[in-house]
Amino acid sequence: MTGPTTATTGPRRPRVVAHRGNSAVAPQNTLAAFEAAAMAGADSLEIDVRLTADGEVVVIHDDTVDATTNGSGKLADLELREVRLLDAGSWFSPAYAGQRVPTFAEVTDLLRARPGMDLLLEMKGAWSAQEVRRVTEPLREAGLADRTVAQSFWPATVAALRDADPGLRRGLLVTAAGDDLVDRCRELDVVMCNPQGTVLRDDPDVVARLHDAGLAAAVWTLNEPEHWAAAVALGVDEIITDRPDRLAGWLAGRAG
Numbered sequence: 001m002t003g004p005t006t007a008t009t010g011p012r013r014p015r016v017v018a019h020r021g022n023s024a025v026a027p028q029n030t031l032a033a034f035e036a037a038a039m040a041g042a043d044s045l046e047i048d049v050r051l052t053a054d055g056e057v058v059v060i061h062d063d064t065v066d067a068t069t070n071g072s073g074k075l076a077d078l079e080l081r082e083v084r085l086l087d088a089g090s091w092f093s094p095a096y097a098g099q100r101v102p103t104f105a106e107v108t109d110l111l112r113a114r115p116g117m118d119l120l121l122e123m124k125g126a127w128s129a130q131e132v133r134r135v136t137e138p139l140r141e142a143g144l145a146d147r148t149v150a151q152s153f154w155p156a157t158v159a160a161l162r163d164a165d166p167g168l169r170r171g172l173l174v175t176a177a178g179d180d181l182v183d184r185c186r187e188l189d190v191v192m193c194n195p196q197g198t199v200l201r202d203d204p205d206v207v208a209r210l211h212d213a214g215l216a217a218a219v220w221t222l223n224e225p226e227h228w229a230a231a232v233a234l235g236v237d238e239i240i241t242d243r244p245d246r247l248a249g250w251l252a253g254r255a256g
Contacts, residue, residue, distance in 0.1 A: 031106060150170055158170055
């Protein structure tokens with residue numbers, strides 16, 4: 001991965017991370033959104049993965065299919081063949097009718113064809129080390145491990161990632177900081193701690209504390225220029241956004 005393994009202080013150009021793809025212009029977590037992120041010049045693609053009833057890895061945010069497909073019910077109750085029959089694009093626009101819930105294999109194929117874009121992979125929910133290998137092994141086989149950071153809100157899932165593939169870089173997602181944040185990161189042996197945008201507002205020193213501990217910080221999910229400016233001033237390493245096209249242009253304008 002081309003992003004930082006350790007961090008330095010001071011404002012710098014943060015990397016642009018496309019949240020669920022270029023999800024402002026195409027249906028989130030679909031191949032169309034991922035292609036749009038590549039076209040927008042995103043440095044990294046952020047996706048969410050879950051397991052189907054038959055143990056297959058698919059790309060979807062919610063634990064149900066109701067919000068982003070024409071189906072209903074819990075993903076964990078559906079087999080892959082059922083999930084692949086669903087329309088994951090019409091809810092966004094008729095132009096995207098027929099988009100499917102992607103398999104993880106489709107994502108690895110897309111990234112292999114686009115060496116300029118990395119992967120920020122969010123594991124949704126609790127995964128065991130055995131289940132995690134359904135993600136880590138395909139990443140290794142595709143030659144994408146060095147372009148990937150795998151992250152989760154669930155410390156047990158981050159620990160499972162560590163146990164399944166110690167060499168794969170990991171991140172911890174947080175909605176609050178707390179005095180023990182760096183200790184938690186050290187315990188899980190992560191390289192990144194990725195806070196919600198409100199954390200930076202409420203605790204503006206958090207990025208400096210993470211950097212002092214040798215950790216990078218990717219803030220989520222910022223979509224407005226005033227929020228981008230505040231994050232840049234604090235020295236974040238990556239900005240996760242629904243508008244990678246606009247963020248890339250905004251950063252280019254500042255550099256110019």
